[in-house]
Amino acid sequence: MTIIIAAGGTGGHLYPAIALAREFLRRDSSTKILFIGTSRGVESRVLAHEGFELALITAKPVMGKGLLDVVQAMLSLPVGIWQSWQVLRRRRADLVIGVGGYTSPTVLMAAALMGIPRVILEPNAYPGLANKVVGPFAQRVFLAFESAATFFDRRNAQVVGTPIRREFLGQESESQGTVKGNGRHLLIFGGSQGAQAINSAVLEALPLLMARVPTLTITHQTGEGDYERVREGYRALGISANVVSFLYDMPTVLRTADVVVARAGAMTIAELTACGKPAILIPLPTAIYDHQMKNARAMEAAGGAVVLPQSDLTGARLSEIVDTIVTDSKRWDSMHRGSLAMRRIDAGERIVDECYAIMGVNHDINQSFRKAGG
Structure with a gap:
């Protein structure tokens, strides 16, 4: 066949x-x-x-x-x-x-x-x-x-x-429970090609975010075109993070995350909800028919995401939202359940x-x- x-x-x-x-x-x-x-x-x-x-x-x-x-x-x-x-x-x-x-x-x-x-x-x-x-x-x-x-x-x-992919399945136990005090991990990715607007906002947010959550660890997928700039930005700030241009093993990386900052493509939504991950979604504003915003609003309505339009994206706002999710175990639990409720x-x-x-x-x-x- x-x-x-x-x-x-x-x-x-x-x-x-x-x-x-x-x-x-x-x-x-x-x-x-x-x-x-x-x-x-x-x-x-x-x-x-x-x-x-x-x-x-x-x-x-x-x-x-x-x-x-x-x-x-x-x-x-x-x-x-x-x-x-x-x-x-x-x-x-x-x-x-x-x-x-x-x-x-x-x-x-x-x-x-x-x-x-x-x-x-x-x-x-x-x-x-x-x-x-x-x-x-x-x-x-x-x-x-x-x-x-x-x-x-x-x-x-x-x-x-x-x-x-089946690698995302059968791992629900790793997504259960509340955020651990020393195990808070933030995953940032802007789709397969990266997202310069998200990368820039994250670099702006880092000093505020690390002051609020000093134990936070980070994996940041930048896209090939923005990799050097973002890597240098972390180095200049003196912040250690796993900065990569592309993520081939998304199942493993996603399962280690407590909160995810991402675009809102359909595949992203499916993978986030399969693992029950709370997310901050920043839809691509130039997406045809604004379909990413529609995807994001669906996950937000289920309780699993916060939608942050790119027009409202600033480092201060992003750091505030991340902080409120990773430090509030009740909110994290609620978003985790809302994310899982959407999964197919x-x-x-x-x-x-x-x-x-x-x-x-x-x-x-x-x-x-x-x-x-x-």
Whole structure:
């Protein structure tokens, strides 16, 4: 069986796809997985680290671009469809999965023309343009938020949550209880590419925050472009922290955190809630359709997050919010429970079950485990 996954551009598109790929392999280790992406996004680096094969096609973004870029993107569409057609035919694809981003439309359209079963995953509270465009061509649309259902044919749409890697699961015991007096750890990350505005606010907040919570320890993911500046900022302030450009092992890092400062991509929300982490969410203000704010407000409504719009972001305000969460055990407990209340940990299993049904495959997971000696 060969599964083709069109995903890339950002970690928010890529990591749900990786979670699905691993669930297919967990069911049947003989399954062949191929990702299709471009050379523009993070997929080359991340997929090589995760051990998956990547085929490159021509595809360009449309949203937020000028007229010339839009024209070039539209002209590249037939090329991308033809390249996708060749890959799907050569690999004899049994199923195509689109996870949004500008790669998905070309691959999904090629699959539709070839009659290959196809599904899409929409992890955001407000769907992106790519998934809205290819929605009519998909046999199933898997959603993370009920609010996204109005944009698709309800007969084909199912609200299942966002697939997350199994490394995030089965660790609830590490997230239980109150914040320990000497174990308070702050995790800061701005998505796969980092966030300069968050990095700057954190550097501004550090003197105030460390004066309020001197035992606080910090892991700070900066993004490649801002790594040197942020690392030098910590050094100049005389503050020891784990400053990195990218976090490959997010499950381990996230489980050690007591409070998280982050953007509000769908994957971030899914991972935070899987681990029950209280969060301070700073949505990307330029996100298409303001979908990150909608994601953040959903977690805030559940009680698991404080939303801090970037327009209100200052070092003083950020340090104040972090302080009130890590030093108030009752508030931390309440936010921990609110975060856990949102988690959906069976999304990957449900999506794979449905994909087998669409392909007409009668798959017995227990039989696969017996064949593997499990």
